[in-house]
Structure formats: structure tokens, C-alpha cells
Amino acid sequence: MGTTQTEVMAFPNIRAIVRDNGTAEVVVAGNSRIVPAGDSVQELRNNALALIVGEAQTLQRPVRVRIEDPEGHGELIVHPDNKIESVSYEPAPARRRAEAPETTPTTVAPAVIDAVPAPASEPVAAPATAAPVDARPWTPAPATATPEPQTAAVVEEAAPTRRSLKETSFLVSAPVLEPATRGWRGTLTRLGLRMDPSAEELTEREDIRSVSQHWPGPRTIAVVNRKGGANKTPTVVMLSAILARYSGAATVAWDNNESQGTLGWRTEKGFHDRSVLDLIDASTELLSPSTNAAEIAKFVHHQTADKFDVLRSDENEEGDHEVTAEEVDIAHQVLTRYYRLVVMDSGNTARAANWRRMIDHTNQLVVPVTAIEDRAEAARLTLQTLESRGGHDAELARNAVVIVSESTDAKRSMSGEALKRAKDEAQRIADGFAPFVRAVVRIPYDPALVNGPIRYEALQPATQRAWLAAAAAVAAGF
Template identity: 35%
Template sequence: MSHPSTDPLFDPLTGPVSDRPAPETVAPPPVAPPPVDEHTAMRGSHLSPAGPPPTSPPPPPPAAPPATPTAGPTAGPTAVPTAEAPAEPRRFMTATDFLDRRDSETTLGPATWGWRGRVRRWSGGLVKPAMGAKERAYEADRSAIQKDFDGPRTIAFVNPKGGAAKTTGVLAAGYTFGTVRGGGVVAWDNNETRGTLGMRGTRGSHRNTTRELLEDLGRFKDVYQSRIGDLGAFVRSQGDAHFDVLASDERPDVTGVIHASDFAEVHQLLERFYRILLIDTGNNLRAENWLAAAGAADLLVVTSTVREDTGFSGLWMLDALQDAGHENLKYKTITVLSDPSPKVDEGLARDLVQVYEQRTRGVYRVPYDPALVSGSVVPYAELSADTRRSWLRACAAMATAL
């Protein structure tokens, strides 16, 4: 047992420490804070940690803003920045934003068609009726054709039956895309041997074709030295139609055919210089260059006349492509159905429209036009207004599908 005088828990006067009541704690007298100069008071929360302690507990921090503020009906002033959520800079309208907004607010001009257009002209422009439904649709189709693409686009016109209006379709589409878009369009006769696109298009000052281009491809190997003007020795300008034609082989002494590798080289070259490539295919579904064109196309256009044989041939071709593994044919294909004469079997026409609507994105009827059936050079300026309007609608659908 330890001695009381040496036990750390025993006091000689008061007894054991553990038996004593705890002494009351007396707070030190308050100390007045030192005087604060004006500049220190302005700094507020930026006082140095080494400064004097506050005389009262600090106020609680302000409540944090909600994690996802709800935007009001109108834009208010920029929020006051906090340590938890610094304010974002105010969003101002840029010059590009301004132009985009102005473009989206652009309205169509006064009517030029029908009685509305006559009223505007007779009144000397004092009365300006708005466009009717047909004129608005016409302007919408033009806008669709004029859309921008992020690269060249290839459209192949296909039907293994001769006389299915492939060549006239390519030329009419070339005229429409060329005049509405303003150039950058080429129509290419990718026939296995000899096609008629070069004969039906405007004749050029030379007779060079795909065959001569293949023989002289070396001059285009250097992408920094070759120019689109160099292609002028091989393509044929269509004048006011604003597109070019690359004809197929026209030499009777040549027996060779165009292979898949030949197609690939010419296609790659044309993609360097043109934005829209319209390909007139031959009639041999099993030819290498036909299959290469179908595989490279961004869009297939099935052309047919209102005849049972050409309509059947187009459907048979779609069945063959489906069996060969081509996917999404319905969304990659449209149909152009042409009237071969002034009077056609409307019952057959309805059947063809119905079945092709099931197999492709849409069916577009083109009326009979004597300018397209003579077999000679297509006189673009002589195409009827109905023919031009029908092809405008069909080409707008092509551009939309691209």
C-alpha cells in the first residue's frame, strides 16, 4: 500500500482526489479586440489566419444553391458567384448566331404562279399575294436539292431491262441537279461495253470516253498536279444544263470490258472533282462493273416504264440484290416510273406504284414527254414544264435520301 504523501491521487489536506467535487471553470475576462483600420475592414474574409481570433462565433455559411437550377421564362442577370458554384459567363449572340437566326426567319417572296402572280403583276407590285401550296412545294424541292453534303455522293440508276428509261433518267437528273445546284455534277455511262449516254447527251469536240481515260489515268496520279480542267479532254460539257457526261466506249475495234478495278479507279478520280455522280448502269446484272457500281452507290434509283416487263425486271433485280446480301434496300432505293406514251394502263400503273412503294423509299411518276423518246440528243430546253417539275420532285427525294 502506497504512502499518502506520495500517492498521486491523495491530497494530505482534502483527502483522495477522486472523492473531491470538480472545481468550477471560470471563463477568462473578455479581451477587447484591437482597433481595425479601414483597409483591413474592407478585406473582410481575406484576413490572415495569424490575425486575432473573433470575439463571437462566425455566422453560418450561406445555403448552397440547388444542384440543377430551373431556368425561368426569361434570361435573368448572371448569378452571383460562390465558392461552390462559380458563375458562368453571360452567353451573347455571336455574328454566326445572328446570321443563322436571320436565315431561319427568311420568308418566301410574293407569288409568281397562277392568279396570285397575275394579281401582283397587274397591280404593279402594290398587291403581293403569298405563294400558293404548289409554288411553296416547288421552292421546298429546290432547297432540298441545294443542300450541302459532307462529301461526294454517288447515285446509280439501275434496271437490267433495256428500254427502262435509265439513260434518259440520268440525263434528266443531270439537268435538274446541274441547273438547280449550279454545277459539280457528272453523268457517267458505266456500261460494260457500249452505252448510249454519250450519244443522247450533247456531243463534245472530242470522242474520248471511259476507255481513253483508263489508258491515261497516270496523269491524274499526282493529286497536287492534276486539275479538274484536265478532265476536259475526257468529259463532255452539257452547256446550259451545267453538268458533264463521261461516255462509255465508242470504238468498234475494242473488245475488252470494264472490270471492277477499272470502275474503282475511275470512281475515285471523279469523286475528287465532282460532288454529285450519276451512274448509268448497263443491263448485265452479273458484270463486275455493274456490281461495283451498286456496291459503291449511296443511293439506287430503280427506273421503269409503265410496262409489265420493265416493272417485273426492276423487282427481280431488287430480289437478286437482297439475296446477294445488300441490306436496307428499302431505305437506300427510290423508284422513278415513267409513262412511255401519252396514254398508259392506269390499272397497271397503280399496281406498280403499290408494289414499289413496299420495296423502296418512294415512287415518283414522270409524264410522257416527246423530247425524251426520239432517241436523239436530249433537248433540255424543250422539256415540258410537267417533266421538269416531276424530275425536280424526284431529285429532291434523292437529295433528301442522301
């Protein structure tokens, strides 16, 4: 039995566009992915469907897709096993008749596609079953009455229709693939022999494109784990740095600990000692229409190299104030007026009022975990708690990004066997979370993340690349 339209979530918003100039793209949550070229419109459709099947497999559930091509538009349901269902399809109006129709009505026999062809770099497993798909459109067209035979005399009476200039365009050039810049391919390109980029470089370019997008309205990311030492603060710093660097969007990292957090200890301190409580006290002034945008600098601490700001938690030595839900609302209202991206660090108590109110404001949940079993178990319980609450909380848990960092015990001084065990444990934990969340990303051990202020440029290249992939997975949820 097919999946009905109401059973498939509209998240993320997916569109597949095939143009008659030989180009196509798949847009997932506002992020465009170029479809590999094909020799025909049908091949472009198949290549676009391969990307959508990959998205469904990543989400491990069917997805809804709006389709547009030269022959019409409509909506599909695409399953992880490659099954395609039609929700609606409306053929494009005929522009003109080139010749008289035959006097005997004909029908097109539906063809069964066993599997959606995938680009070489993204193989898709063959499904057990597939939906019948018409040889020309994406899926079976809606049933229509058999057309009545027409005579040639009727066609002769029809005047030819002149095409509108709105129906054509001279901008038909396909996107240009920039040559390789990395590795031996990049070396040959610089020597004058143009080389296409490798699959790894193409993947990196796609991640950069994902984190460089601008989204309508502000977005809030919550970084949560009920266990201390799970890498929450380094995760907040790295996501803020990468999103701010590549997107250019005003970004703030907010330490939403109940009392005193550590985000301020791992980042640069500005020319003042103000914290979130000072910002809340000044909220009336900061929300006034007459207040200049630069006034927010009095309350946040700018990171000169990584281009984001930090809102510190209260550093009162007595630690006698716990942030309330109402104060979270006020601070969030202020920050989303001045920033497009808000990345929230958190404490370890999922029952705290400020923790729960943070979740109410969250668009994307991130759960960091080091490859130690008690940190992983705490992450699982955090997700389970949110899922049990239902509604918005459960949706955040299902679409969470889990970031697994290799244990800080995996130091260079460890033997090769011990290092292998540490990596295997990280992989085991990553594999364990994969069926329950939208994405899991592994981060290699890097001493620059262990102690002191965290700087993106201080990381090893492999670690920078891994965090870019993590930020791209987060941005895909916007």
C-alpha cells in the first residue's frame, strides 16, 4: 500500500527542477545541488531522483518533493528503497500543434523502472520493488478519459499560435565546473593542464556551499548533552566559527548555563566583563527602535580571528543566580534582533527551566559526544527525553546531528593498537546513533581542542575538514 500524502512530513522542503536547456538542480531546505548532466530530459529526471533517494536514505523515511520540468509540474513521494509515488501531476499547456493527430487514439504503455540510476560518485542500492513510472514524465500521470478521435479538418481550422517571448531565454549555458585546486589535480591545473576536481574536492565544495547559504529569518542551534565533558563547548565554538567565516552572517555563541558555564574560558575576552544578565537588564534599551546596532558590542565578546561574538554566562563568584525561562525569552529576543545565527551552549540539567525554554527556541539540535561509553549513554538519554516529550521536542530529536569526537585519551603517545581501539570505539558509537538521527559526523582527535582558547586556524587540516562536514550537516537542517 502506498504512503499517503498526510503520512509524509513536509520537512525538509525539497524541489527538483529540470530545464529544457539540459540543466537540473535539486533544492533541499534552500540548498541547491546541481544534478549531473544527462543526454535527455528523462536522464536528468533519473539523476535528480537519485539525489532525492539519497536524501530519503539519509533521513531513513519517505520525503515529499515538488517537481518541475518542461512537460509539467507536480508532487512526488520518494522512499528510501527507490519506490516513487505520485501525489499530483499537471502537464504543461501545449504550446502548438506541429501536425494533425492520428484518427485512432493511442496510449503509452507504462515502463517499470527497477532502480533510479545514480551518479558515479553516489551509488544507490537497487530496491526490492519499484513503482511503475511512465517513460516520459516522472511518475504515472493522473488517469484521464480516452480522447475522442479527431479529424484532419478540425486541425486545419486551428490557427497557429505564436510563442510568447516569456517562454524562451538566451541564458541557457550550463554551470561551469571550476578546475581542481587540491592535490595532484590542482598541481597540474596550476601548470596549465586543466583537471576536473576529485570526488573529495567536489564534496568539500558542496559542504562549503551548504554553510555559505543565507536563510530567511534567524536560526537557533542548541548544543546539548546531559553529561559534562562531552565536548559541548568546543562544538559551540567550532560551529560558530565555521558558520560565521563562510556565510558571513552575524553569529553569536551564547552560554546558556543555569549558573556559570565555561564558554567564556575557551574564547577571547572583550574589553568588558558583561554577561547575559547585563544584556537582560539592558533589554528594553536594546530592543528600542532607536538603538544603534553597534550597541550590542557592549555585552558580547568578539572573536577577532573567527568572526563571531560570545555572550558569556554569569560569572558571579557566588554563582547564586539561575537563569529563568523568562530571561531566556528576553535574551533570545534581543539576540535574534542583532544576529542571524544563535548557537547555544547548555548545562547538564534537562529539567532546568532555562534548558527547556532553550529547546522551545531551537531550530536545529546538535548532540556532541566523546567516544566514551558514559558520554554516549548520556547523549542517548538526552535524545530519548526529548523524543518522549513529543511535538517540537521529538522532531528536534529525530532530526538531530550527533557529533562523535575521538576520545582525548587518543594522544600521539598512545601505541598504534591503542589508537586503533579509540578509533574503533568512535565508529561503534557513531554507528549506534545513525539509525535514530538525521546525521552523524566523526571528528578526529586534535590537541588544539583539549585546553585553552579554541581557534579554528590552530586545528590540523583533517580536523578542520571534519568540522566543516559537521557544520554542513547542521546547516542542512535550516
